[in-house]
Amino acid sequence: MVNREAVFRWHQVPGQPIYYQLLYQKQYTSAMSDFPVSLTTPLPIPISNADGTRTAVIAAPARRLTASTLLSLRVPGGLATAGVNGRYFLARCGVQTEAERWQQWQIYLRRPLFGVRRQAGLTKEAGDTWEVHVPLSADPGYAWLVQQPVGQTINLLGPLGQGFALQPHNRNLLLLADAARAPLLFALIDSMLDRRGRVTLLVRGSADAIATLTPLLPLQVEVRQATTAAMWTEQIGELVPWADQIALALPHDALPTVAALIRQRRFRVDAGFAQVLVEADLVCGVGACLACVVQVRDGGHTRTCIHGPVMDLMAVVSA
Ligand code: FES
Helix, strand or coil, X not given: CCEXXXXXXXXXXXXXXXXXXXXXXXXXXXXXXXXXXXXXXXXXXXXXXXXXXXXXXXXXXXXXXXXXXXXXXXXXXXXXXXXXXXXXXXXXXXXXXXXXXXXXXXXXXXXXXXXXXXXXXXXXXXXXXXXXXXXXXXXXXXXXXXXXXXXXXXXXXXXXXXXXXXXXXXCEEEEEEECCCHHHHHHHHHHHHHCCCEEEEEEECCHHHHHHHHHHCCCCCEEEEECCHHHHHHHHHHHHHHCCEEEEECCHHHHHHHHHHHXXXXXXXCCCCEEEECCCCCCCCCCCCCCCEEECCCCCEEEHHHHCEEEEHHHHCCC
């Protein structure tokens, strides 16, 4: 059996095309031999197309975590004036074989890719690098995306949606997430630390899944873990009085419990104090298909792609 591991290095010089260099490729055989390979290939330039879509470029091999995958994309520069977390692209996914084209009709729907972090490029032409979140699932579109090589172009719509909004004077930020969704809040950490605030991340999940997240976080973040429901409830109760603001990335069925704990611990809950990334089927992203409609607290309905996907927790959870 032969396994290969490729190691890349990036080159970005202002005014020059971007290059990725395959430094070496290890090929493991029974003798564990290494074969250095010398190869320099220019990356395609990310562009905004006349039809309103973007052509993005896979910038690095997909990074697999225990409960999700992070994908690094070069997109045209200056797209996000608002925040990154809670905003999403709709990606067109391809198919690899003729047989899949006949069997996988579902693959032709665009898939939402939520922003994890954004790094501005050295020049506008070089584009920005967005790390986006790919959920672990059997979905054929996501499976196709994470298999694409560095340099592959991906057609995107976006960024779309209303993301998380940190209130200007807040300094104590509490993040509540499970291990699969925690990366969806990572850019908020950078924003709060930049203003010299404090961040506590409480993660629900197995110890192994939580351990894979820790190396991705700044040292200043206090990371707490809850491996049981009792630990989760107890720690939320302890942390809510400390927080100036709370951001949540959790499945919908976990929200009523958290909302009830917040109401117990706060004398009053202002609008925007607890913001949640609402999960819905994001298909068109522009309010046309109604696939993303969710019920709100007053009994009405709203389109998540237009009025979210980040919404006030108390507005989406019944009392
Ligand atoms: S995704 Fe189509 S209406 Fe919201």
